Amino acid sequence: MNNISDLEKNQCCGCAACYTSCPVKAITMFPDEEGFLYPSIDKEKCLDCGICLKVCENVVFYENEQKIYACWDKEDENRSISSSGGVFSALANIILDKGGFVCAVGYSTDCKECFHKIVTSKDQLDDLRRAKFVQSKKYDVYARIQILLKAGKKLLFCGTPCEVGGLRQFLRKEYDNLLTCDLICGCVSSPEVYKTYIDYLNNKYKSRAISVNFKDKRKGWREKAIAVRFENGEEYYNSILDDDYCVSFHSRYNIRPSCFHCKYRNLKRVSDITLGDFWGIEKYVPEFDDNKGTSFVLANTQKGDSFIHKMSNMNIFFMDINCEQYSSTYNWCLHKNPWDVSIENREQFYQDIKIMPFDKMAEKDLAIIKEERKRRKLNLK
Ligand SMILES: Cc1cc2nc3c(=O)[nH]c(=O)nc-3n(C[C@H](O)[C@H](O)[C@H](O)COP(=O)(O)OP(=O)(O)OC[C@H]3O[C@@H](n4cnc5c(N)ncnc54)[C@H](O)[C@@H]3O)c2cc1C
Structure with missing residues (x-):
C-alpha cells in the first residue's frame, strides 16, 4: 500500500493534511474508540498515488536564528x-x-x-x-x-x-x-471525552453551557482554573488541579x-x-x-x-x-516530551467514560492521580 493507512496510529497527529490533500476525496477523518480522529481510506476510491503519505512526511522546520x-x-x-x-x-x-x-x-x-x-x-x-x-x-x-x-x-x-x-x-x-x-x-485531548464532560456538566447544572474558559484568571495567571457559565446564570469554577476533566487531560489518560x-x-x-x-x-x-x-x-x-x-x-x-x-x-x-509512555489503565478509562457518569468514572479511575498530583503540587504548565 502506498497510502496513509500504513502509518502507525501513534504517529498520526490528526492534523488532517492527508484528508485535505487527497485528489479523489478517498479519505475521511473518523473517530476511534477513544474519540480521536484518524484518516480512514475508501479503498474503492484510492488511487494509491501516495500524496497523503508525502504530505504527512514533508515537515519543514524553519532554520533561522530565533x-x-x-x-x-x-x-x-x-x-x-x-x-x-x-x-x-x-x-x-x-x-x-x-x-x-x-x-x-x-x-x-x-x-x-x-x-x-x-x-x-x-x-x-x-x-x-x-x-x-x-x-x-x-x-x-x-x-x-x-x-x-x-x-x-x-x-x-x-x-x-x-x-x-x-x-x-x-x-x-x-x-x-x-x-x-x-x-x-x-x-x-479527545473531543469525545470533552463532549462527554460538557454533557455531564449540563446535566449537573440542569442547563446548557454558554462559555468554557480553561484559563480563567480571576485569581491570577498562576491560579489555573476552569470556568463554565450556563444559560440559567449559574457558573462552575474549579482549580485545574481538582477538575476531573483537566486532571484526565493533564495526567496521561486523555492524551x-x-x-x-x-x-x-x-x-x-x-x-x-x-x-x-x-x-x-x-x-x-x-x-x-x-x-x-x-x-x-x-x-x-x-x-x-x-x-x-x-x-x-x-x-x-x-x-x-x-x-x-x-x-x-x-x-x-x-522541546521535550512531557510523558514518556501512556498510563497502564488507559483502556479502562476510555471504557468507563462510556458507561459511567463523569464524576463516578473520576472517583474510580482518577482518584489516585488527583491525590498524587496535589501532594506533589506539580506545576502544570
Ligand atoms: C492545548 C494547549 C496546551 C498548551 N500548553 C502550553 C504549555 O505547556 N506551555 C505554554 O507556555 N503554553 C501552552 N499553551 C499556550 C498558552 O496557553 C496560550 O494559549 C498562548 O500563550 C497564547 O496566549 P495569548 O494570551 O497570546 O492568546 P489567547 O487569546 O489565549 O489565544 C490562544 C490561541 O490559541 C488557539 N487555541 C486555543 N485552543 C486551541 C487548541 N485546542 N488547538 C489549537 N489552537 C488553540 C486559539 O484559537 C488562539 O489563537 C497551550 C495552549 C493549548 C491550546
Missing part, C-alpha cells in the same frame, strides 16, 4: 481575557485592520465541540481567544485557507504545532500573505497517543511565531511579573519578527536568554 521576547498587552481589557499576555489578539487585530482573515480555534454554539474557524471581524475574535484543552476539528479549513491565500488575502493561522505543520504541508508553498502562529503545546511521540516538539519550529506562557519570568525579570499573564514569544522567521514589532499597545522586551536552557527549566513542552 529571537525570544516577553510580551504583554498594556491594556488589561485584552490581557485579562486572554490565556497569557494577549499576543494572539494583538496579531489578529493587525491582520483584521488590513481587511484580512484570522483562522483559529473557537467553540460550537453548544460549547460541545472545538474547531478551526475563519473570522473577518473583531466582534468574532473573542470566541477564538484562550486555550481550549481539546483537539480542534479541522474539517475543510485548510482548503478554504488555500482559496483565500491564492486570492491574495492576508491571513493569520493559529493552532498547535502539528496543525500549523499540517497546513503548510498541505499548501506545499510559502505565501507572503500568510502569517502562522503555533503554541507551546503539551498535548491535545492523543501521537503526543507521546510528537515530531513537532522541537526548538526549531514550523511557524513564524511561537506563543506560550512565560513561566519563570519572575526569575529573569521580577519587575515584569504582575501575575496577570506574560507571553513567551519566539520569532522563528523574519516575517514573524516584523509582526511582533508591529503590535501596538504591547510591552515587548527582547530576552537575551538561551532557549533550550529556558525550556528545560521552566517550559519543557517547547
Whole structure:
C-alpha cells in the first residue's frame, strides 16, 4: 500500500493534511474508540498515488536564528481575557485592520465541540481567544485557507504545532500573505471525552453551557482554573488541579497517543511565531511579573519578527536568554516530551467514560492521580 493507512496510529497527529490533500476525496477523518480522529481510506476510491503519505512526511522546520521576547498587552481589557499576555489578539487585530482573515480555534454554539474557524471581524475574535484543552476539528479549513491565500488575502493561522505543520504541508508553498502562529503545546485531548464532560456538566447544572474558559484568571495567571457559565446564570469554577476533566487531560489518560511521540516538539519550529506562557519570568525579570499573564514569544522567521514589532499597545522586551536552557527549566513542552509512555489503565478509562457518569468514572479511575498530583503540587504548565 502506498497510502496513509500504513502509518502507525501513534504517529498520526490528526492534523488532517492527508484528508485535505487527497485528489479523489478517498479519505475521511473518523473517530476511534477513544474519540480521536484518524484518516480512514475508501479503498474503492484510492488511487494509491501516495500524496497523503508525502504530505504527512514533508515537515519543514524553519532554520533561522530565533529571537525570544516577553510580551504583554498594556491594556488589561485584552490581557485579562486572554490565556497569557494577549499576543494572539494583538496579531489578529493587525491582520483584521488590513481587511484580512484570522483562522483559529473557537467553540460550537453548544460549547460541545472545538474547531478551526475563519473570522473577518473583531466582534468574532473573542470566541477564538484562550486555550481550549481539546483537539480542534479541522474539517475543510485548510482548503478554504488555500482559496483565500491564492486570492491574495492576508491571513493569520493559529493552532498547535502539528496543525500549523499540517497546513503548510498541505499548501506545499510559502505565501507572503500568510502569517502562522503555533503554541507551546503539551498535548491535545479527545473531543469525545470533552463532549462527554460538557454533557455531564449540563446535566449537573440542569442547563446548557454558554462559555468554557480553561484559563480563567480571576485569581491570577498562576491560579489555573476552569470556568463554565450556563444559560440559567449559574457558573462552575474549579482549580485545574481538582477538575476531573483537566486532571484526565493533564495526567496521561486523555492524551492523543501521537503526543507521546510528537515530531513537532522541537526548538526549531514550523511557524513564524511561537506563543506560550512565560513561566519563570519572575526569575529573569521580577519587575515584569504582575501575575496577570506574560507571553513567551519566539520569532522563528523574519516575517514573524516584523509582526511582533508591529503590535501596538504591547510591552515587548527582547530576552537575551538561551532557549533550550529556558525550556528545560521552566517550559519543557517547547522541546521535550512531557510523558514518556501512556498510563497502564488507559483502556479502562476510555471504557468507563462510556458507561459511567463523569464524576463516578473520576472517583474510580482518577482518584489516585488527583491525590498524587496535589501532594506533589506539580506545576502544570
Ligand atoms: C492545548 C494547549 C496546551 C498548551 N500548553 C502550553 C504549555 O505547556 N506551555 C505554554 O507556555 N503554553 C501552552 N499553551 C499556550 C498558552 O496557553 C496560550 O494559549 C498562548 O500563550 C497564547 O496566549 P495569548 O494570551 O497570546 O492568546 P489567547 O487569546 O489565549 O489565544 C490562544 C490561541 O490559541 C488557539 N487555541 C486555543 N485552543 C486551541 C487548541 N485546542 N488547538 C489549537 N489552537 C488553540 C486559539 O484559537 C488562539 O489563537 C497551550 C495552549 C493549548 C491550546
